[in-house]
Amino acid sequence: MKKPFFCAALCAMLLIGAAPAALSADGSASSKEILDHVDDLFRGESSYGTFSMRVVTEHYSREMKMEGWSRGKDYSLIRILAPKKEKGTATLKAGKDIWNYLPKIRRVIKVPSSMMGGSWMGSHFTNDDLVKESRMADDYDHEVTFRGDREGVRVIDLTLMPKPLAAVVWGKVVVTVMEKDFMPVGVDYFDEDMIMTRTMAYSDPKRLGGRTLPVRMRIAPTDKPGEYTEILYHEIEFDLDLSEDIFTLRNLQK
Amino acid sequence: MTLRIAWRNLWRNWKRTAITFAAVSFSTAVLVASYALMIGWTQVMEKSVTDLSVGEVQVHHPDYRSERSLYDTVENPEMVLEAAAARRIPASARSFGFGLLSSGSKSAGGQFWGVLPEAERAVSDLAANLLEGDYLGPSPQRRVVLGRKLARSLGAAVGTELVVVVQAADGSLGNDIYTVAGILKGVGESLDRSLALIHRQDYEELFVFPGKVHEIVLNTRGAMDPELAAAAILPAAGTNEVITWRRLLPTLAQMFDSMIASVLIFGAIFLLAAGVGVLNTMLMATFERIPEFGLVKAIGASPWRILREISTEAVILGFFGSVAGGAAGVLIALRFERHPLDLTMFVEELNFMGIAVTNEVPFALTPACVWGPVLAMWAASVLAALWPAVRAARMKPVEALTHV
Amino acid sequence: MIVRLAWRSLWRYRRRTSITVSAIAVGTALAVFFVTMADGMYKKLIDEAVRMGAGYVTVEHPDYSRDLSIGLVVTGISSVIDEARRIPGVTGIKVLIQGQAVISTAGGSAGVGIFGIDPETERTVSPLADRIVDGRYLEGADERGVIVGASLAERLKLRPGKKLVLTTNDANGELVNEMLRVTGIFRMGMEEADGFLVQVPLDTARRIFGIGPDAATRVGLVLASPRDQSRVLEDLRRRLAGTEAAVLPWQAVMPDLAGFMAVDKGFNYVFQMIIMVIIGFTILNTILMSVLERTREFATLMAIGTSPLRLRLQVAVESLFLGATGTVLGLLLGGALSWYFQVHGIDFSGIYSDDTTIVGYAIDPLIKNHVTAGAFLLVGAFVLALTLVIGLYPSWRAARISLPDVLRSR
Structure with missing residues (x-):
């Protein structure tokens, strides 16, 4: 299953992209610019971080x-530190x-x-979610469908409709x-009958690794x-000098 | 008096009597033996369905069959097992779980069955259908028995070490190394492709799921009607679903029913063929004697007396013929009940080994197999004699004498 | 002259003749009926599976049966098809691409077996095309159409028009994703099919798996009659000798079903033998009895100067007449009976217990005979040979009568 954002949200260190484009907040940004900004928020040339996952x-x-x-964008390694039983x-x-x-x-x-659709480490993410990351702007047609006050905050809703032939299971995705x-x-995320099937929520914006990021993400x-x-980032560093040797099967076994 | 005359008449033309007797007894014997074979056959068919893995009755969580969720486990399995034990119904509890098996660079998904090997042996014949290697031992040793195609896609042989990774019940990645103990013969497409049979205790550790089972299988091996067995444990089943194999596998049950239907037709055709044989022989024998009856009539016998004599002869002949044939049929059937009929010689050579097929069909003799044909053939011989007898009795002596 | 004598003699003893002929005829008819019914059941049981699968005779890569890999394909299938078309008895040729995949929807995901098929051929050949319960069957133009089983559809919340994403490895091992839309939902009544099988048009399967236009996993031949199988198999093997392709009978492709059917067939042989024995014995008895009754007549004939040879010949010709007439009548009667039940079927829905008919779509309760020339030849040859052999006995006996003994007796 392709779930845009899952991967980016799951581990900031998984993907690369340009540093987030500086967008003018005067309301002239197009839906594509906003989407690219969101896509790139967690990306870097390379990264290291620690986080906790609660399922x-x-x-x-x-x-x-x-x-x-x-x-x-092709290499990443994640290692469990705790609990003791699964450490390593x-x-x-x-x-x-x-x-x-x-x-x-x-x-x-x-x-x-055949197992890519299975759960990753017992979470609501699948193995697939780790691998398949596409830029949302490529698979979806998108437009701004709401701009205004919601619960006292000024927000923008972007509605994403899958392109006719895109290999995407959703009927509609709404990004706020x-x-x-x-x-x-x-x-x-909505299915083809436009019934919401899962939601992703971002909160707790903090300054980490030189960027302001929502450090708490919850998928339900x-x-x-x-x-x-729920994933909570403790620390993230971007654009480190990481050796290729880290991402080898040999290193995986350490 | 009539009896004595009839008896004497039978002996007088002993050749004719012998031929008729042979016709009646042979037909009866063949019918008795074939019916025993047909019943034996249907029993073999039913056993091939239930004894391999399905059993006669299964108990599940009510949602298990539709959802196949790891967490839809049988409620109070001990109570169901105790109820089965109290009725002396062999039962086995199975725990299921999906996982990945791999050997070297090859890997494949498999359906794990955690069972207690001895209990499982009592309800299913999986243990008896090993292509190579051994069945699971009585204690947990991290050994696995694989379905044929699963083993093939893993390139696994007996003794191969397999890495096993599963999604455990607590969300962790259950993993371990198992040794292949045995590989099964072909026991059906889905089991061939996915079965990984392991010890219950190994399962509980691998899946971090102690004391949970997904299925309880009961199999009396034909000793009890599945519906009755299901009813016997129903009070102990609580909210669990209790289901007989016929409801579980309606397509197979229907296929099986149409086989029984065909066996019934076969039986009817046989009865007809044998009946026609007896009828013809008797008709011929009696018609040929019409001139003789004419003679008897000419010397003053009443039509009734002729009728009585002929029918008495037929009754005696039919009785001895069918009873002797019945006895011979019983002997044949008993012989094949003890030493099942081996169909191998009739089946073209199967070049691909490893299919669990019974080539042996033991006959199953029931009382109906015997008295049915005996009565039918007796009746056929008497009826076949009556028609010419009536005609002979009504003829004028002169007509009868020149009758050809 | 002898023929005329024999003919006249048969007409003179009209009743005896009619009883003997009727014994042979009824026996023959029953045997024909039995054999055609057994063939009909056999055909019914395997025909669906074979038509849904890879035909009675299958061409595939020599290693495919050992390693069901999408990379192992038969190449040059157009020439395979050309050759197969020239073989008499072949009524349909299926081209199949078979693979494994995972399909996903917003409602979940499941592992499936994919069949890439040609919708037009499949429509005429496979029973699956007739078991669509929702939507419609595939058409050649459905580039992204897919047919799924009812229980799979239920699990993944699919309906006609809904999309799914198919994930698999192509022939080069590359991961591929493809969006497809459900055109129809089938229900065969078997969980193996309803919860596992999906069908896509052949070209779609080629695109997904990266298989060339002249290659396929299997080419399957559908035959008019299962009795033609070994002939067609041999013929095609000869025609394809030297090419990189294995020509296999369905028994090798579906060993499960083959094992089951082999036993069933063995059982059928036993029953066919028994029925032949029963009618053989009936014929033997009838003829023996008639000879017995005719001892006196033979004696008279010899007394007036008929030579033993002539008598023998006459009796043999009589047996031939009896046998031929009985056999022909029996074949006609049995054929008519079998034909009637081939058209109308024998309805056995009555004997099914109630709980199995809840899912009444699964098996057609009609048992239909299957009339073939082979069945007629088999039974006709057997009965005719039998009557002739049995008929020799009276002719042999006729000439060995001691005149005084017979004429004196009775």
Whole structure:
């Protein structure tokens, strides 16, 4: 499943792009400029960060602490720091492939295409979400559909309709940003019957790694009330000098 | 008196009697044996469905069959198992879960079945259908028995170490190394493609899911009607769904029913063919004797007496013929009940091995298999004699004497 | 002269003749009916599976059966099709591309088996095209159309017109994504099909998997009658000798079903043998009985000077007449009966228990006979041979009668 934003939101270090374009906040920015701004917010030439992920489902809740590295748009590595039982479990993404390292049996497993739809580390993200990131502007036709006050805040709604042949499962995606600085507020995903199926919410803007970012992200499936996955960034650094050796199967096993 | 005359008449023309007797007894014997074979066949068919893996009755969480969720587990499985044990119904609890198996660079998704090997052996014949290697041992040893196609796509043989990764019930990545204990013969497309049979305790550790089962399978192996077995454990089932194999696999059940239907038609055709045989022989034998009856009539016998004599002969002949044939049929059926009929010689050579198919069909003799044909053939022989007898009785002696 | 004598003799003993002929005729008719019914059931059971799958005879890459990989394709299929078309008895040629994929919707995702098919051929050949419960079947122009099973549709909340995203690895191992729209939903009544199979037009499958226009996973031949299978198989093997393609019977492609059917067929052989034995015995008995009754007549004939050879010949010719007439009558009767049930079927819906008819779409409760020349030849040859052999006995016996004994007796 392609979920624009998931990946960018999940781990800032996964992807690259130009540094966020400075947009004028005078209302003249086009919907494309706003989308590109949001897409690029979490991207950098390379990055390192630590974050925690909290997963709540009907059947379990778990909290993990992780660290991650990224280089270019093709390479990233995420390693679990806590809890103790899963410490050392790591995921390497290289191009379209994903490998998992399992410290208990000291083996590296490549995730096959048939398992790409499976959950990543028990969260509401799929393995696919880590790999497939496209720029929203490429797969969707978009336009500003709302500009004004909502709950006392000036926001802009962008409605994204998938292009006719785009390999996208959604019927519609609505992206909401702050009018003043285009900081993302939320993304709502609708199926083809225009029924909302999941939501993504951004909050707690903070200054991290030289940028102002919403450091808390929560994704929740609408058909399973009470369930969510929440990511909270503790630190992020952009544009570091990371060696290629970090993103090798050998390093994955460390 | 009539009896004695009839008896003497039968002996007088012993060749004719022998031929007629042979016709009646042979037909009866063939019918008895074929009916036992047909019933045996339907039993083999039904067992091939239920004994391989499905069982006769299954118990699930009411949503399990539609949702296939890991979390839709059987409520109070112990109570269901106890209820089955109290009725002496063999039962096995199964825990399911999806996961990835890999060996070297090859990997494939599989459906894990966590079972207690001995309990599973009592309800399914998976253990008896190993292509190579062994079944699971009584204790958990991280060993796995694989479906044929799953093993092939993993390039796995007995002894191969497999890395196993699953989405555990607590959201973590369950993982371990398992050794291939055995590989099954072909036991059906979906099992061939996905089955990974492991010990229940191994399952509980791998999936971090202690004490949970998704399915309880009951199989009396034909000792009990599945509906009755289902009813027996229903009080202990609580909110769980209790379902017989016929409801679980309606298509297969229908296919099976149409096979029974065809066997019924076969049986009817056989009865008809055998009946015509007896009828013809008897008709011929009696018609040829019309001149003889004319003679008897000419010397003063009443039409009734002729009718009585002929029918008495037919009754005696039919009785001995069908009873002797019935006895012979029973002997044949019993022989094949003990040593099942091996169909291998009739089946063209299958060049691809590894399919779980029973070539042996044991006959199943039921009382109806015996008395049905015996009565039918007896009746056929008596009826076949009556028609010419009536005609002979009504003829004028002269006519009968010159009758050809 | 002998023929005329035999003919007259048969007419003289009209009743005996009619009983013997009727025994042979009824026996033959029952045997024909039985064999055609067994063929009909066999055909019904495998025909659907074979037509839905890869035909009675399948051409595929020699390694495909061992490693079901999308990269293993038959190339040069246009010449394979040309050759197959020249073989008599081939009624349809299916070109298939088969692969695995994951399909996703906003409602979830599932692993599926993809069949790339030619909609026009499939429509005439496969039962699946007739089992559309919602929407319509594929057409050649449906570039992004897909047919999914009912239970898969339910799980992924799909309806006709809705889109899904298909993810798979192509022939080069590259990950591909493709958006498709559901044109129709089928229900075969088997979970293996309804929850697992999807069909897309052949060209769409070629694009997704990156397979050239003259290649396919399988070429399947659909036949008019299963009895033609080995002949067509041999013929095609000869024609394709030297090419990189394995020509296989459906039994090798669907070993599960083959194992099941092999046992069923073995059982059928046993039953065909039993029915032949029953009618054979009936004929034997009838003829024996008539010989027995005719001892006196033979004796008279010999007493007036008929030579033993002539008598033998006459009786043999009589047997031939009886056998031929009975067999022909029986074949006609059996053929007519079988034909009637081939057209109308024998309805057995009555014997199904109520709970299985809830899902009454699954199996057609009609059992239909399947009349073939082969069945007639088999039964006709057997019965005729049998009557002739049995008929020899009386002719042999006729000439060995001791005159005084017979004329004195009774």
